[in-house]
Amino acid sequence: MQAVVLEAFQEPLEVQDVDRPEPESHGIVAKVDGCGVCRSDWHCWQGDWDWFGYRPDPPHVLGHEPCGTVVEVGSEVESVAEGDHIAIPFNFACGKCDLCRNGHENICENHVGLGFMNEAPGAFAEEVHVPNADINAVPLPDDISTDTAAGIGCRFMTSYHGMAHQGDVGGGDDVVVHGCGGIGLSxxxxxxALGGNVVAVDLMDEKLEKAQELGAVETVNARDVDDPAKEVRDITDGGADISVDALGIKTTCQNAVRSLGKGGRHVQIGLTTSDEQGMIPLPTDEFVAKEIEFVGSLGLQPSRYSEMLDMIQTGKIDPTLLVDKTIDIHQVPDELAAMTDFETMGIPVCTEFAD
Incomplete structure (x- = not known):
């Protein structure tokens, strides 16, 4: 089958013929119907994230935002059948550890990152293997189209967890989002949709215009102001209730924290690059003086997908609004290369995998 293969970090990616996966007894193989192209794939291609184990040994198949149709089922799988349409979280869980048993499958003790670790070749491919399928293969309702399912991968479902659970956004909350890529726009x-009054911050007018289309009540172009955090505090009459760093660099993280008012909560979704290697200085005295919370957000528990899917089915949220283009597998390398200079917007999705 065809797949996008990382042969060497930072070197051009190639579409190659690779062996089709075989299901383990607890796993399934799915035909990939769609797979989002994400900046996290770009990070992996660059060789980032070895400091927390997300650096596979080349050659390795990339891709971590798939939806698919089950084509083979392992002998021990009970809840998934051939022909099922499924969403596939990128953060595979074991289903057996204490964290999984207590509803925290997204941070499973035995977590395996699809497309990011040797144990889980990715989904820029015609087929992908899903281990521990009874927990990691999420059945999709019949009325969720392939186009919709292809848009709920890493960025959308991660943002859902970040806003609905970790950020606990509610009616009337002032929310500021720094960085309007796929995660930020989601x-x-x-x-x-959760009732927040959203201020979007970015460097590109077209991304801010898209943010307004998606519900932002105010926008700030950080190029046009001396202090983006002060602009947000002025807009929100003293500071936001919830801030989000959707990019993961020093500037956006610090500005997001400084955008908060007293008692605010910062949600860190963006992961850092090799420049930061996970270490960003923060205004700790402000955390004390303002009693600010800092929380992280990783993926979405398979057991909580139903919340997000219910909101999609009732029309409250729509992942297809974030999908800016559909491409074939041969266009994936160029799409990732464009992310070097932040030239992509929204969520590109690969939907064609065979010639």
């Missing part, structure tokens, strides 16, 4: 859309 966060804008979801926070708006």
């Amino acid at each position: 966060a804008v859309h979801i926070a708006d």
Whole structure:
């Protein structure tokens, strides 16, 4: 089958023929119907994230935002059948550890990152293997189309968890989102649906215009102001209730924290690059003086997908609004290369995998 293969970090990616996966006894193989192209794939291609184990040994198949149709089922799988349409979380869980048993499958003790670790070749491919399928293969309702399912991968479902659970966004909350890529625009859309008043911050007018289309009540172009955090505090009459760093660099993280008012909560979704290697200085005295909370957000528990799917089915949120283009597998390398200079917007989705 065809797949996008990382042969060497930072070197051009190639579409190659690779062996089709075989299901383990607890796993399934799915035909990939769609797979989002994410900046996290770009990070993996660059060789980032070895400091927390997300650096596979080349050659390795990339891709971590798939939906698919089950084509083979392992002998021990009970709840998934051939022909099922499924969403596939990128953060595979074991289903047996204490964290999984207590509803925290997204931070499973035995977590395996799809497309990011040797144990889980990715989904820029015609087929993908899903281990522990009874927990990691999430059945999709019949009325969720392939186009919709392809848009709920890492960025959308991660933003849902970040806004609905970790951020606990509610009616009337002032929410500021720093960085309007796929995660940031998803966060804008979801926070708006949850009742938040969203301020979007970015460097590109076209991304801010998209944020307004998705529900932002105000925008700030950080290029045009001396202090983006002060602009947000002025807009929100003293500071936001909830802030989001959707990019993961020093500037956006610090500005997001400084955008908060007293008693505010910062949600960190963006992961850092090799420049920061996970270490960003923060205004700790402000955390004390303002009693600010800092929380992280990773993926979405399979057991809580139903919340997000219910909101999609009732029309409150719509992942297809974030999908800016559909491409074939041969276009994936160029789409990732464009992310080097932040030239993509929204969520590109690969929907064609065979010639």
